[in-house]
Amino acid sequence: MVNTPKEVIDESLFKDDLYQAVNGNWLKDATIPDDHASTGGFMDLNDNIEKTLMADFDKLPETDLSTFNKPFQEFAKLYQLAQNFDQRDKDGADPIKPLLNKIENLRDLSELTNQLKEWNLSGLPLPFNFSVDADMKNTKINALYAGTPGLFLPDRTYYENNNPAYEQLMPAFTSMVTSLLVLTDYSGSEADEIIESAKKFDAAIAPNVKSAEESADYTKMYNPMKFSDFAKYSEHINFKSYADDLFGEAPEQIIVTDPKYFEAFDKLVNPDTFSDLKNWMLVKFLTSATSYLSEEFRQTGSTYSRALSGKKTASSQKKSAFYLASGVFGQTVGDYYAHKYFGPKAKADVEQMVRSMIQVYQQRLENNTWLSKATSEKAVLKLSKLELHVGYPDKIDPLEYEYKVIPQGEGGTLFANVNQFIRITKEARYAELGKPVDRTRWDMSANTVNAYYDPSKNIIVFPAAILQAPFYSLEQSASENYGGIGAVIAHEISHAFDNNGSQFDELGNLNNWWTDEDRESFNKLADKMIAEFDGIPFAGSKVNGKLTVSENIADAGGLSCANEAAKNEGDYDLKAFFINWARIWRMKSTKEYMQLLLNIDVHAPNELRANVQVKNIDDFYTAFNVAEGDKMYLPTNERVKIW
Known part of the structure; x- marks a missing residue:
C-alpha cells in the first residue's frame, strides 16, 4: 500500500x-524482510505481485487446467514439482551426479573439444560462450557472438588493488563451495583441493575480462572478425569444429565482445591449466544447480549470495519454488x-x-x-x-510451447526438467543464426x-x-x-x-x-x-x-x-x-x-x-x-x- x-x-x-x-x-x-536485500518502491510492487500470483497459484491443484493454454498447464506441473521438497530431499545430489561424473571423467582438452556441442547443450560451463543475437550493424539478421565467462566474485575490480571486499567475500564463497562439495560426497580434503584449484583458474581469468564500467559502454562489444582468424586464438580448443557441430557450418564472421580475453585465451586454456579449468567448471556447474536440489543444497548454495547482498535468510521454500517455475x-x-x-x-x-x-x-x-x-x-x-x-x-x-514436463515417476526430477528446457532454448536460439530477428x-x-x-x-x-x-x-x-x-x-x-x-x-x-x-x-x-x-x-x-x-x-x-x-x-x-x-x-x-x-x-x-x-x-x-x-x-x- x-x-x-x-x-x-x-x-x-x-x-x-x-x-x-x-x-x-x-x-x-x-523494515527490510529477512529474505530481502532491500524494500521500497520497486520491491514493494514486486512483493505485492508475488503474493497475488502465489495466492492464485495455490488453487492450481484443484483447478481444471484444461481451459488454460498448454504452456500454463506445463507451468503448473513444474510449479508442483518445484514444491515437492520431500522428493527433492530424498533425491539429494543424485539428479546432478551424471553431469558431475561427466566433468570428473574428462581427461584432456582434446576430449573436451570432441564433445563441446553436447557439453554446452547439457548445461555444462565453458571458459567461453557462443550466443546468437542481432548483428549490431545489421539488426535485421542474427549473428554469432563470442563472449567471456563470469567470475566467482561480481566484478573484476574485486580482484584488484587489494580490494578489501575480496577478503570478505572470497572466504564466504570458498566456505560455501566446500560445503556443497561435501554434500555431493567429496571428502573434505578433496573439496579443499577442488576449490583452491578452481580459484586459481578464476584468478587467472579475472585480469582479462571487462569490468562493469568497461561493459557499460556496450557499443565496444562490437568487434567483428573472420571466424577463421578467431579460431587461431586457441591451439587446444577447436572453435571451428565446435561451430560446425552447432550450426552445420561455422559462419564466416563472429563478433567478439571482449578481444582482450580471447587474445589471452591460449595462456588461460592449455594443457598446463587443464586441471584447474576442470575444477573451475565443476564448481561453476555445482553452484548453478543448487536451487533445483534438496533444501540443504538450496540453503547452503545461497550463503554466498546472502553475504554479498546482506540478506539474513534464504527465501522460503514456497517462494523459491514460485520464482523457479515462473522464471522458466x-x-x-x-x-x-x-x-x-x-x-x-x-x-x-x-x-x-x-x-x-x-x-x-x-x-x-x-x-x-x-x-x-x-x-x-x-x-x-x-x-x-x-x-x-x-x-x-x-x-x-513459442519456445514456451515446446517445454513439456517429464513426470517424477518417469525420471523427471526438477533439475532434469529445467535442464532439458535449457537445452531446448539453446538449440532454438542457435538455430536462429543467419535468420531474421524476431522484433516482437x-x-x-x-x-x-x-x-x-x-x-x-x-x-x-x-x-x-x-x-x-x-x-x-x-x-x-x-x-x-x-x-x-x-x-x-x-x-x-x-x-x-x-x-x-x-x-x-x-x-x-x-x-x-x-x-x-x-x-x-x-x-x-x-x-x-x-x-x-x-x-x-x-x-x-x-x-x-x-x-x-x-x-x-x-x-x-x-x-x-x-x-x-x-x-x-x-x-x-x-x-x-x-x-x-x-x-x-x-x-x-x-x-x-x-x-x-x-x-x-x-x-x-x-x-x-x-x-x-x-x-x-x-x-x-x-x-x-x-x-x-x-x-x-x-x-x-x-x-x-x-x-
Missing part, C-alpha cells in the same frame, strides 16, 4: 533534501498476470502519455541549441521510428516491475507490472503520474539518445548519424554528467560517474521531458510532480547490497537519482523556493542540461 503524502512528507526538508523530505518518515519505519515460464506467467490484472483503460492512458512525451521530445530536438540541423533531423527521424510496447506481448514466446520478442515478462529500451530494435517496453501506484494510477493526478511513470517513460525514450543509444540509428543499427562537431558537444555534456555524480560519497564508498553515465543521462532527460509534458495537463501541480518523482525512488537497503550496486550497477543509488537530477531542473527551484545557501541549490552554470 502506498503512503499518502500527509503520512510521509516533511515539508521543512524540501530545500535541503527532497528525498528525505518525501521518504524520511517512511525510512524510519520501513516467464512469458506464460506474465500473460496470465496481464490478462487478469491489467486493464485496457490504463493501457490507453499510458499510451497517450507516451505520445505526449514523444511530442515534447520532438520539440526539444527541433529547438535544440547545440545540435546542427543535420543531426537534429536525424534525431527526429529516429524518434519517429521509435516503437512502443505497453502491457504484454501479443503472443507468448519481449526481453521481460509482463509481471516484471521494470521497463527497458532496446537500441537494436529502437523500441521501448513497459510491462504491465510497473503500471501501478506510485508510478501510475488512475486515482493519482496527472502531475503525480508524470512524476512517476511519465519520468520512467521519458527515461526510456532518453536512452535512444544517451552515450550508448545515440550511436544506433532509427533502424537499430550501430551507425554514426552525428556530425563530428555535434558528437564532440555531446561528449562534453556527458562528461559534465559524469562529473556531477563521480565521487559522491555513499554507503562507505563512492559513486562511479562513468559506470552510471548512461542511466544518469536518461534520468535527466526523462525528468525534464516529463515535467514539460505535465505542464500541458490542465491540473499541473509542480510540487506533486517532484514529490512523486522522489517517492518512486524510495528504497531501504542493507549496506552490503548498496556497496554491491555501487560496484556493478549502471544506475546511481536511488537517493541520488531522486536528489541530484532535480537540481538540474529550473522548475524545481520555483516549486520549493530553493535559493543559494540551501543544500538542494546548484548554481545555474553547473546544472547539466542535455535533452
